[in-house]
Amino acid sequence: MLYRENGQFKTTYAADQQIFTITQDKWFVIAVIAFAFIGVPMIADEYMFRAILIPFLILALAALGVNLLVGYCGQITLGAGAFMAVGAYAAYNFQIRIDGMPLIAAVLLGGLTSAGIGIIFGIPSLRVRGLYLAVATLAAQFFCDWAFLRIQWFTNNSSSGSVSISNLQVFGWTIDAPVEKYLFCLVFIVLFALLAKNLTRATMGRQWMAIRDMDVAAEVIGIRPMYAKLSAFAVSSFFVGVAGALWGFVHLGSWEPAAFSVDRSFQLLFMVIIGGMGSIFGSFIGAAFIVILPIFLNQFLPALGSIVGVTISTAAVSHAELIIFGSLIVFFLIVEPHGLARLWAIAKEKLRLWPFPH
Amino acid sequence: MSRKIGDVILDLQNISLRFGGVKALTDISFDIREHEVRAIIGPNGAGKSSMLNVINGVYHPQDGKIMFRGVERKKMEPHLAAKQGISRTFQNIALFKGMSVLDNIMTGRTLKIKSNLLLQALWIGPARNEEIAHRRKVEEIIDFLEIQHIRKTPVGRLPYGLQKRVDLGRALAMEPQILLLDEPMAGMNVEEKQDMCRFILDVNDHFGTTIVLIEHDMGVVMDISDRVVVLDYGKKIGDGLPDEVRASPEVIKAYLGAGH
Ligand SMILES: Nc1ncnc2c1ncn2[C@@H]1O[C@H](COP(=O)(O)OP(=O)(O)OP(=O)(O)O)[C@@H](O)[C@H]1O
Numbered sequence: 001m002l003y004r005e006n007g008q009f010k011t012t013y014a015a016d017q018q019i020f021t022i023t024q025d026k027w028f029v030i031a032v033i034a035f036a037f038i039g040v041p042m043i044a045d046e047y048m049f050r051a052i053l054i055p056f057l058i059l060a061l062a063a064l065g066v067n068l069l070v071g072y073c074g075q076i077t078l079g080a081g082a083f084m085a086v087g088a089y090a091a092y093n094f095q096i097r098i099d100g101m102p103l104i105a106a107v108l109l110g111g112l113t114s115a116g117i118g119i120i121f122g123i124p125s126l127r128v129r130g131l132y133l134a135v136a137t138l139a140a141q142f143f144c145d146w147a148f149l150r151i152q153w154f155t156n157n158s159s160s161g162s163v164s165i166s167n168l169q170v171f172g173w174t175i176d177a178p179v180e181k182y183l184f185c186l187v188f189i190v191l192f193a194l195l196a197k198n199l200t201r202a203t204m205g206r207q208w209m210a211i212r213d214m215d216v217a218a219e220v221i222g223i224r225p226m227y228a229k230l231s232a233f234a235v236s237s238f239f240v241g242v243a244g245a246l247w248g249f250v251h252l253g254s255w256e257p258a259a260f261s262v263d264r265s266f267q268l269l270f271m272v273i274i275g276g277m278g279s280i281f282g283s284f285i286g287a288a289f290i291v292i293l294p295i296f297l298n299q300f301l302p303a304l305g306s307i308v309g310v311t312i313s314t315a316a317v318s319h320a321e322l323i324i325f326g327s328l329i330v331f332f333l334i335v336e337p338h339g340l341a342r343l344w345a346i347a348k349e350k351l352r353l354w355p356f357p358h
Numbered sequence: 359m360s361r362k363i364g365d366v367i368l369d370l371q372n373i374s375l376r377f378g379g380v381k382a383l384t385d386i387s388f389d390i391r392e393h394e395v396r397a398i399i400g401p402n403g404a405g406k407s408s409m410l411n412v413i414n415g416v417y418h419p420q421d422g423k424i425m426f427r428g429v430e431r432k433k434m435e436p437h438l439a440a441k442q443g444i445s446r447t448f449q450n451i452a453l454f455k456g457m458s459v460l461d462n463i464m465t466g467r468t469l470k471i472k473s474n475l476l477l478q479a480l481w482i483g484p485a486r487n488e489e490i491a492h493r494r495k496v497e498e499i500i501d502f503l504e505i506q507h508i509r510k511t512p513v514g515r516l517p518y519g520l521q522k523r524v525d526l527g528r529a530l531a532m533e534p535q536i537l538l539l540d541e542p543m544a545g546m547n548v549e550e551k552q553d554m555c556r557f558i559l560d561v562n563d564h565f566g567t568t569i570v571l572i573e574h575d576m577g578v579v580m581d582i583s584d585r586v587v588v589l590d591y592g593k594k595i596g597d598g599l600p601d602e603v604r605a606s607p608e609v610i611k612a613y614l615g616a617g618h
């Protein structure tokens with residue numbers, strides 16, 4: 001079947017407002033999701049789950065959250081790591097302090113707490129933008145780093161400063177094996193991606209984009225910048241917070257504040273830039289790219305080195321990683337702010353018309 | 359003329375606006391009547407755009423009052439003006455570049471959409487129905503402006519003339535009581551100007567929308583406006599019927615002096 005929209009006429013506005021207006025797109029995504037649920041558990045091994053798939057899913061969720069704020073609403077943030085931390089520590093406290101707290105509820109409450117904190121740290125966005133906002137959100141990052149390190153109550157007075165969660169259970173099902181953890185995260189990310197898609201095609205998403213593209217015109221239409229910006233901070237922080245709770249509970253199991261440092265904030269921002277600002281799909285590609293590239297380079301560079309007879313040290317590999325990220329970010333910021341997702345869209349556009357050039 | 363000009367809908371009293379030392383507007387008073395086409399003319403830098411920005415709350419005048427249907431406007435905020443049914447287009451097109459034509463015009467419906475964030479996220483019941491109902495309304499505007507073929511195109515890719523039309527569409531989507539148009543025909547060729555004139559007059563005719571129009575093309579102004587205000591260096595130097603204004607010596611002098 002050719003990739004075509006011919007003959008797919010929309011007879012109602014409801015049909016034209018579906019998530020995928022081209023049938024092939026819909027089937028492609030359904031196939032990917034089905035494969036993720038059924039195929040991947042059959043072929044992936046434990047290493048794949050632990051080192052690649054689970055981090056990918058959770059970081060994709062966080063990147064999606066960052067993308068709602070940065071890509072859709074145009075507000076820069078360097079504090080995403082902090083909001084992951086808030087989600088993780090809040091979920092942890094809900095879990096240990098309230099008897100019989102269900103796991104899913106704890107994770108969602110972690111997200112909600114993060115949303116609340118996100119609103120507070122979003123307030124500067126009402127007055128400042130660009131570099132100044134970046135600095136304000138960076139302050140959020142350092143404040144949270146400090147708070148989780150120094151305020152013992154958050155870590156339940158643990159002497160080492162690290163906290164841990166064991167025995168994850170959902171409706172009597174114990175989440176223990178890597179494949180179970182993977183599936184648990186997968187459910188979250190699929191549902192959250194759907195929520196994000198819905199928001200962005202509804203009035204909320206249009207308000208965010210309007211504020212991003214031309215704030216004076218947005219105000220004149222009746223959009224209140226305060227509501228639009230703070231809701232973007234809230235929703236974004238909710239996503240990021242849930243991702244943080246999953247990162248702590250499911251991926252790490254036990255963690256220290258350093259798990260959510262400013263490095264994480266930058267990593268998430270890079271995912272969005274490389275994947276594509278203002279694209280839900282882009283958040284996934286960006287996360288996949290950043291999770292897989294280091295692993296790929298670790299395998300590939302030393303192998304390449306031995307072919308040409310040079311030994312490549314681990315340090316050189318990690319330098320190469322930074323150089324590649326750096327140049328890609330510069331490339332995308334300058335040449336294609338819509339990232340890999342845009343390149344993909346262009347390819348699709350060509351395919352739709354293929355074999356005709358126009 | 360079929361439409362009836364009504365009572366004063368917007369009354370501007372002694373408006374003064376300064377930016378630091380620059381006096382953009384000095385003690386300006388005029389009124390706008392319901393259903394009329396009210397033109398504001400004047401040489402470059404006369405303060406025309408500033409006047410529109412005062413009317414829809416973007417600029418805050420240091421002195422003066424704005425009465426909307428006899429009630430003084432307390433706070434000067436754009437979204438409050440929007441709630442009163444005042445919408446506008448921009449001199450330097452201010453569309454949402456990253457969004458499609460359809461989405462741009464849909465943003466004009468923002469104030470009319472009531473469903474909350476949660477319903478939108480779940481895309482259920484009221485949120486979905488609202489979305490479809492507003493889409494229907496927006497499609498009427500798209501048909502009216504004859505831009506069906508570009509509804510899914512990102513506005514950044516459109517030629518200038520079409521962008522101006524989308525800008526008008528977005529303002530119309532608010533179903534405004536008063537529509538402020540800042541040089542809607544600037545930079546257009548004759549044919550595009552004729553189309554634009556037709557749209558403006560149609561809106562005025564069919565929906566009774568009051569129109570405040572800034573325009574440099576005197577032919578257009580004389581043709582389609584009911585009354586004209588003339589500004590020069592932030593002061594009002596003329597106000598009346600098109601023919602009266604055209605005959606006024608002060609207006610002629612301002613225009614000749616400015617090299618027109
Ligand atoms: N935001 C602003 N800050 C400072 N000065 C401003 C601002 N907006 C307008 N002005 C000044 O106010 C005066 C009137 O400008 P305005 O844009 O209202 O003129 P205009 O009549 O619309 O001119 P044009 O025909 O060129 O559009 C100008 O001197 C301009 O420099």
Ligand SMILES: [Mg+2]
Nearest residue numbers: 406407408449
């Ligand atoms: Mg102007």
